[in-house]
Amino acid sequence: MQRRTKVAVLGVVLLLTVGLTGSAVAAGSAAASGVEDRPQREAAALTGTAKLYRSLGDDITFSFDAHLAAKDTADPMQATGTFEWSHYLNGDGAWAKAKVDCLVTGGKVAVVSGVVTDTNLPDAKGTRVGVTVHDLGHRDRLGYSWATTEDLGPKDLPKCVSSAPFEKVKQGTGDFTVVPWQPDF
Template sequence: MKSRTRTRAIVLAGTAAALVASLVAAGPAPAAPAAPAAPAAPAASRLASVHGGGTIFFPYSAKDDIRFTVDAESTPWSKPYPAPGPEKGLPTDARGRVTIYHHFKESGFIGTGEAEVDCLVTGGRTATLTAVVKTSNVAGWEGKRIGISVQDGQRGEPDRLGFSWAVANLDVKPDGTVAEATVGTCMAPAPFTEVTKGNFKVNPAPLSPLPK
């Protein structure tokens, strides 16, 4: 009985040794082919925007209630012009809305306007934009392009806002006479007033690359 058991053990040991030898001779099993890498997603383009609303303090109308709201987003190269203008549009093309509310304390008159944004450009925490007035109860304002500048205050500083009428944008003639000048796209003065209530958020972005 012991002889048979010993013989069987010898046979099994020989079989195992032969199996190990065959695996060593064959070398390691080939690795499974790697799955193809998924194509990298294109980097999302960062676009400029300005959002918010607030009341400003205008020193020449210190008792008046003057408010602005701005919702503007960049839409680069979206507004082509007929030749010889920029046929692909401009990197500062934009969309959105500006609303203006001005309650004149002395007269009680409330002037309002709503304008459609056509241009936006940012630099750091400051933005300038223009919009064409679509509706207003102020004579001569409908169809007029206005310029707005916004500075997003940081580190406890107040937000600031500027506008193209009242203190800026005069066209001085060679003879010294003056007239109100038209406002070109994205043209606005520095943000010369302080926002006393409310908040504006400027999301800056570099100019969009030239379209192919």
């Protein structure tokens, strides 16, 4: 082997050795200090928008932007965000927006509750409502706490209470995403 080739090979080997040793030392230091390079994921989330299927052609839309921070993993009532919905048929209908006050998820199912902060429904402002979502890809399902009542239900509805996800999402509109909650109990 020529001398220049030997020097070049030796230089590459030396650089690789130093690089690998430095990486191992840095990784060992991070592990020893309990610090990781990757960010911690949020504890739970429900996001997305979809229209519900109704054979009469009702225009019903639900949208969610609800999150539980990693630091609050033990307390789902620290969830933040909003959700909103609207229901129109032949130009008549209503809409509402709620501030999230609880979010619990398990697998691909989420239950979120919140207090109505803005709406065109009479006497609905200040009412707590709950919604359940089952994230099934493009076949998502949804349920809501007022499913069996004439209006949005009782003003004293507990946090994170809703009904089973009995409604079907209109084909091609479901994009709900549920981040499963994994509490450290």
